[in-house]
Amino acid sequence: VIEGNSAESVSKASEKIKIIIDKAYNSRELGYSHFVSLPLAIHPGLVDKLVNFQNKILEIAASDKDGNVECDTDEEEEDQKSTKASGVVVELKAEKDDAHVKVNITSGEHSTKAPLVTELKAKDATKTSYKDSGIEKSIFIKPKAFHLTVLVLKLWNKDRVKAAAEVLQSVSSKVMDALENKTVSIRLKGLDIMKGSLAKAQVLYVPVEEIGDEGRLLRACEVIIAAFVEAGLVTENDVQQKLKLHASVMNARHRRRKKRTKKIDLFDARGVFDLYGSEEWGEYPIREAHLSQRFVYDENGYYHCCASIPFPDEMHVD
Template sequence: MIATRSLMIRVDRAWKFANTRSPRTIQLLDSFQGFLNTSIVDCNNKVKTKTMDCVWRRSCAASSSQHDVEAEAEKHFVDKGKSNKIGSHSAKVEVPASLLRFVKGKGGSVQKEIEEEIGVKLIFPSSKRENGIVIEGASAESVKEASNKIQVIIEEAVKSPNLDYSHFISLPLAIHPDLVDKLTDFQNSVLGNLGCGQSGNGGAPLKSDLGIDRSIFIKPKLFHLTVLMLKLWNNERVVKATEVLQRVSSKVVNALENRPVYVRLKGLECMRGSMAKARVLYTPVEVIGGEDLLLHACQIITEAYAEAGLVLEKDARQKLKLHGTVMNAKHRKRTDRRKISDSFDARGIVKQYGSKDWGKYLIREAHLSQRFVYDENGYYHCCTSIPFPKNS
């Protein structure tokens, strides 16, 4: 009550200053004084009224201006409007950083739709270290409805190709230095970087219209065989995935009959598109003395992840085809604003290297690998691994 009367005295002083000022100033102060009168009545009736903490500057010709008075009055009405929008109910929904963009939408379109349709306010985290969205609403029902809406968006995003795979089960082959050297020589030869300025496709210089550049080659230190692709969008799922792989370790060894697994890489084939418009070029894999055993071991891993709910149904059903990718147009880096080509002409490359024997290699282990993150050895970050049988 005393604080309110004190503020009224300050408004009276501001009035003296505003009497000779603009109509806008007088209008703002008149409205503000009406608000204070209402607050005093409410206090006398012992009705709890929320008021803002506002410091009204003392106005005088020597230290204040018309702009100061108008700014302070405007500040009151803006702050008062904001406080009225904040609901009395709130909840925090855990949303991993990789999925926040789906809830926000392009230009905030999805967020705006939820807020306007349900009548809530969504507060996104201010830093990448936070992974939750705060929902504020006027009722518990509206907050719950918004939470359910967000969960549906997340479920749809996970199944969508717009959310990339974050992890995969790999059989590393880049652990063999001689294979890494062969792949490096292959790239340098194709790109004509051996000092002669010529390519490896019959001695003819490569042309830009072939769609071949270094970015579409798989880095030799990342060379591997893929068993299963995964979308692990939060730490909880990553931890669960590491536990699953460790749990099936003994089953995998038994499936391999405790025998070492060797593979031979030979030739080049096109997986997507024609040779003239290839998308993926790979080397076929021949399992020496036990292809069925290796496929059975990989199937055990896939089924374990499916039972744990960590793999999409369509990926669990997909038939495994072991192969070593050497070129992929999807990895092409944009160098300008022109449309990125989704293919390349592989005819010259296949003609030169179509029957190349890359060698025989031992598969030593299976990794839970994280994409786009790399260890000191240059290979994908290993979240966990299980050993394969050693040489007998």
């Protein structure tokens, strides 16, 4: 509530507040709270492959480091236990040794494709790439939360979350049209990196290819993005970003540290590439799109779903 001695003073105060909010909203210091996702963790076989991938890499990394094997047999960490969101509370808090303003979330990243390094022999790659590689459990994406990201959002209150949910649901029929009312499936193969190099990687992801190469999935995603942009729910910087569908498997931003710092510790991905650079992860249909809340999980282990729309689940027959 804004109070003042006159309508003019209240109006001026309101404008100043709006400017401050807009500046904070478009600042990189205010992280993303939600995102539009295409869930992949609904496929049990894929989840199993990711668990095996994580366990294998951690086993080798631990063995190279000190001879101790550390495997993830539970698939999920204790802090991933289900949490149902009852509302959205945004807490701005400046923390010591960190210039960033935290909103219980981390900043997103956009990709720049880097070339692969020269192939190494398996034995040599393992010896040189896992020792002091910076690989640990916390930088792996949780298998039960595996997804494709369509769009990242900053929704700091319940009204904006509600507005975003309505936007997603309002484009359901347009998305169906973009998909031509036919099931759309993707192929996941190999690995690639964003930013840096294999020796100093920040994000390791699985490239995505639409089966049939008709561009229907991309068009559907563009319909969703356009609706959120029109609703004013996308930051100025993100409006300019080009969509690159990918499925992250490792992210250095997720690394747990004893002290808070804005510095991102990179990791050496050469050994991982040697083992999984040509991995055939499989082919999977995309069943739905979610408005997902970051760092909050439902009972199935996936990000809390604020809203969703279905994708065609059967082949269209004329």
